Amino acid sequence: MTDDPVILVTIDDDPQMIDFITDTLAGEGVEILGETDPSKGLELILRHRPAVVLLDLMMPHLNGMEILEKVKEAVPDAEVALLTGNYSTESAVEAIKMGASDYLEKPISPQKLRKRIGQMIEAVRQRQQESTLxxxxxxxxxxxxxxxxxxxxxxxxxxIRRLAPHFQTVLVTGxxxxxxxxxxxxxxxxxxxxSVPFAVCNCSAIPESLIESQLFGHVKGAFTGAAQAQVGIFEYAQGGTVFLDEIGDMPLAAQAKLLRVLQNREIQRVGSPATIKLNVRVVAATHRDLRTMVAAKQFREDLYYRLTVAELAVPPLRERKEDIPLLVRHILRRFSQEGTKPISGITRRAEEVLAAYPWPxxxxxxxNVFTHACIEATNETIDVRDLPSQRLQTVAQPTSFGDTRDPQPLKLEDLARWHARRILERLAGNKVKTAETLGISRSRLYSLLSGGDLEAEPDNLDVGKSAFLDFDSDPSH
Ligand SMILES: Nc1ncnc2c1ncn2[C@@H]1O[C@H](COP(=O)(O)OP(=O)(O)OP(=O)(O)O)[C@@H](O)[C@H]1O
Ligand SMILES: [Mg+2]
Structure with a gap:
C-alpha cells in the first residue's frame, strides 16, 4: 500500500468555497488543487488524473453534471462528489446514476465534509491496496x-523448477x-x-527417410543426395537441450536408434562408423497417449519406459479455468504492446462466456479467439458481441445438453461430433478404433468428423506451430 497523498481537484466558481475545502481537508492526506474556472478545472483534471474530484453543480458555461460526464469518461476510477445549494432527491439520483460517488448539500459543516470526503479517500486507498495485492x-x-x-x-x-537442474530425459505430455x-x-x-543451444525437432514434420540424418547427421555420400556432410540436431545441441516435439509421430526405426542414443549417450552420423560422445539433455513432447500406442505396437515399449522416467503432464485449460482471466490479461497486454489499437479490458459478461467454453x-x-476479438472489436472493451459466439456456444459445455431453457440448446449431432473428436484424440488419431469404440460405421465417423461448422479440432486452430525444422539457440538467460 502506498502512502502518497491522494490528489483531489475541486472546481467551484466561488473562491471562498475553495478556501473552505482546502482548510477543512488540510491534514487528511490529500493534495488539493482548486480552480474557479470550470474549463480550466477540467484541464486540470485531465492533466493530473486525480483520485477524488469535488464539483460545484451550478457554474457558468460548464456545469457540474457536464464535467462529471467528462471526468467519468477520462478518469473512470475517480471518485466524484457534487456540491450544490439546490439539493433535490431527483438530481442526486441522477448524479449517482451518472457515476457520482456522493452528492452534498451546501452549506456543509467542516465535520460532515471531512467525513464524506474521508469515505471517498478510504475507497481510493482500498483500491490501491487491492491492485498491489x-x-x-x-x-x-x-x-x-x-x-x-x-x-x-x-x-x-x-x-519444472525441481527437475530442471537434474534431468537427462523428460517426457512432457498434454x-x-x-x-x-x-x-x-x-x-x-x-x-x-x-547461451547453450536449444534445438527443436518436430518429428511429425520430417519425412521418414530423412529423420535419422536430421537427428544424427550424415557423412558425405552416405546416401543418394548426401552431397555434403551434415551435422545432426544432437551434435548441434552439444552442451544444451534437444526438444523432440511430437515424439509419438517418430517412425519405429528411428525410435530404435533414439533409444540406443539415450542409453549410450553417443551418436554415429549416418554412414560413419565413428562414435561421438554426447552431452545433451532431451525433452520429448507429445499430445498422444503413448501407452495406448505401445499397446497398439505403434510406439516402442522400451523407449516409452526410458522416456517416462520423468514425466510432466501439462493440464488441459478446462481443468484450470481460474487461469483464463490471467491469460486473457496477458494476451491483452501483448496485443496492446503491438500498438495496433488500444484495448483496455474485457467485460464481466464476456469473461463468463470464455469461462463456460471447454477450450478443446x-x-x-x-x-487465437481472443486476439481475433481484439482485432475485430469496435470498442476499447471486449464484450460478448466481439467473441465468436456461435463457436463458443455450440461446443460449450455438454452439461447444458438437453436443457431447453438454454437460448441455444446443444444439437445432438454437435454433441456426437464433440464426443467423437475426444475419443479420436484419446485413441491417438486411430479412426478405425474410434468407430469401433463408438459403435458406429467408419463412414458415419467420417461424416461426423467432416460435418458442421465446429472448429473444435485442435489442428484447425494451429497458428504459429513450429516450422518443419527449427534450430533455435536460446541466449535469453
Ligand atoms: N501457461 C501459458 N501462459 C502463457 N501462454 C501460454 C501458456 N501455455 C501456452 N501458451 C501459449 O499457447 C500457445 C501454445 O503453446 P505451446 O506451443 O507450448 O503448446 P503445445 O502444448 O506445444 O501445443 P502442440 O501440442 O499443439 O504443439 C503458445 O503461443 C504459447 O505461448
Ligand atoms: Mg508444441
Missing part, C-alpha cells in the same frame, strides 16, 4: 513466460496447445548455462 499475485502467477495461478499450474512450475513447448523451454533455461484447443485456441 493483485500485482503481487500476478507476479507469482508467471513462471518463465508461463502463466497460471491454478493449483495445477503452480504444481507444474514447482516440478493436449494440443496446453503449453508443452513452453514447459520444455523452461526446463532448458532453468537447467542450463547461458487449450491456450492456443484462447489466444
Amino acid at each position: 493483485e500485482e503481487n499475485l500476478a507476479k507469482l502467477s508467471i513462471f518463465e513466460g508461463m502463466i497460471g495461478r491454478s493449483q495445477a499450474m503452480q504444481g507444474l512450475f514447482s516440478r 493436449e494440443s496447445g496446453t503449453g508443452k513447448e513452453l514447459a520444455a523451454r523452461a526446463l532448458h533455461r532453468l537447467g542450463s548455462k547461458a 484447443g487449450n491456450v492456443r485456441e484462447l489466444e
